[in-house]
Amino acid sequence: MLTKKIFSILVFTFLITPFAVFAEGAHTELSELSESEKKAAQKEYIDHHLQDSYDFGIWHAYGIEFPLPVILIDEGLHVFMSSEFHHGESVVESNGKYYKVFHSKIYRTDAEGTINMDESTHHPSNVKPLDLSITKNVFTIILISILIFWLFKSVAKSYANSMIPSKKGRLLEPLVLFVRDEIAIPNIGEKYYGKYMSYLLTVFFFIWFLNLAGMTPLGIGVTNNIAVTFGLAIMTFLITQFTAKKDYWGHIFWMPGVPVFMKVVLAPIELLGVFIKPFALMIRLYANMTAGHVVMMSLIALLYLFENWLARGAFLGLTLFLSILELLVAFLQAYIFTMLTALYFGAAVAEHDDHH
Amino acid sequence: METVEYIPRIVGAGLIVIGAGLGIGKIGGSAMEAIARQPEATNKIQTAMLIAAALIEGIGFAALFAS
Numbered sequence: 123m124l125t126k127k128i129f130s131i132l133v134f135t136f137l138i139t140p141f142a143v144f145a146e147g148a149h150t151e152l153s154e155l156s157e158s159e160k161k162a163a164q165k166e167y168i169d170h171h172l173q174d175s176y177d178f179g180i181w182h183a184y185g186i187e188f189p190l191p192v193i194l195i196d197e198g199l200h201v202f203m204s205s206e207f208h209h210g211e212s213v214v215e216s217n218g219k220y221y222k223v224f225h226s227k228i229y230r231t232d233a234e235g236t237i238n239m240d241e242s243t244h245h246p247s248n249v250k251p252l253d254l255s256i257t258k259n260v261f262t263i264i265l266i267s268i269l270i271f272w273l274f275k276s277v278a279k280s281y282a283n284s285m286i287p288s289k290k291g292r293l294l295e296p297l298v299l300f301v302r303d304e305i306a307i308p309n310i311g312e313k314y315y316g317k318y319m320s321y322l323l324t325v326f327f328f329i330w331f332l333n334l335a336g337m338t339p340l341g342i343g344v345t346n347n348i349a350v351t352f353g354l355a356i357m358t359f360l361i362t363q364f365t366a367k368k369d370y371w372g373h374i375f376w377m378p379g380v381p382v383f384m385k386v387v388l389a390p391i392e393l394l395g396v397f398i399k400p401f402a403l404m405i406r407l408y409a410n411m412t413a414g415h416v417v418m419m420s421l422i423a424l425l426y427l428f429e430n431w432l433a434r435g436a437f438l439g440l441t442l443f444l445s446i447l448e449l450l451v452a453f454l455q456a457y458i459f460t461m462l463t464a465l466y467f468g469a470a471v472a473e474h475d476d477h478h
Numbered sequence: 479m480e481t482v483e484y485i486p487r488i489v490g491a492g493l494i495v496i497g498a499g500l501g502i503g504k505i506g507g508s509a510m511e512a513i514a515r516q517p518e519a520t521n522k523i524q525t526a527m528l529i530a531a532a533l534i535e536g537i538g539f540a541a542l543f544a545s
Contacts (some may be wrong), residue, residue, distance in 0.1 A: 402540070406539060454528075461529060
């Protein structure tokens with residue numbers, strides 16, 4: 123009974139996401155603005171929600187939030203709490219330098235906080251300090267990493283006492299076996315899959331949990347950030363290159379079984395492919411997650427634009443359906459990333475007598 | 479941007495969706511035919527279909543973001 127209750131609470135949390143996303147929007151007087159002003163305000167709201175922020179806001183409208191430390195390196199170390207920014211209104215002074223937040227980025231300004239806009243690129247031309255702060259995304263990554271570490275460590279320890287793991291292990295064991303039997307062994311082969319299992323498991327659960335966290339009403343968009351997916355793709359790229367066997371490089375530059383002039387033509391294409399494959403990994407995850415969020419928020423924005431209650435009901439149903447689809451996409455994108463990574467690892471350690 | 483400058487972007491986005499839809503639809507169709515022929519190979523076919531669909535969708539999304 124208890125598990126049923128917990129499960130229904132979890133499902134409810136995911137299903138109220140669309141409402142919670144725009145609960146704060148109700149506090150601005152949207153009905154008084156004109157049509158195009160409403161659209162502009164909604165666009166700005168959506169953009170703000172997709173970006174990183176310097177404080178962790180659980181419910182901004184009611185003030186449930188806590189500030190995160192801002193760490194800047196700009197001719198010296200500056201550390202202060204982001205609450206001193208007062209939501210982008212005030213200029214913070216630290217060790218003689220002044221900083222201001224403009225569109226979720228920190229710039230160095232003078233005492234009045236002037237931001238000089240560059241006319242041609244429409245971006246500020248102020249200097250940006252090296253920003254190493256703990257932002258919302260960094261905080262979420264740390265939290266999820268600790269969660270995954272604790273989860274799997276406790277499951278691994280429970281194997282010491284019996285063959286059947288503890289209660290959480292009974293949920294996680296089929297998933298781990300799924301990664302091993304469906305993703306690792308078919309793609310990498312029996313001989314070498316053990317070396318790569320830890321990375322594949324980490325990537326799978328990390329991306330899955332991060333995508334799920336993005337679906338909660340907290341407004342955490344970690345995989346919406348192309349820098350995060352870039353980091354993951356770079357790890358795959360580096361591991362592929364540094365654990366590759368000689369046959370891998372032979373296949374790229376001098377593909378066997380093909381006439382000589384084709385080999386010369388194929389070499390640059392294969393070389394480009396070495397870089398484009400992780401690049402596509404990065405773009406795929408980023409675009410899938412961001413597009414899903416943008417579409418969901420746009421549909422809810424349409425809820426506010428229409429006055430007709432029938433239309434509003436229809437869009438609400440569509441948003442609900444899309445939220446459920448997004449949960450599937452969260453798992454699917456983690457699976458696709460892990461599977462393509464395993465595919466590239468398999469190509470790296472493929473032995474010569476395997477396929478020719 | 480003027481409203482008329484959005485037209486090429488919208489037309490481009492539509493073309494991208496047509497391309498991705500055709501590609502993934504073809505894969506899905508042939509996957510279903512293959513499953514109908516050999517139901518015991520469903521798992522392998524499903525896996526291969528997902529890989530191909532993800533690759534096409536990756537390009538589709540990248541192009542969509544560039545437009």
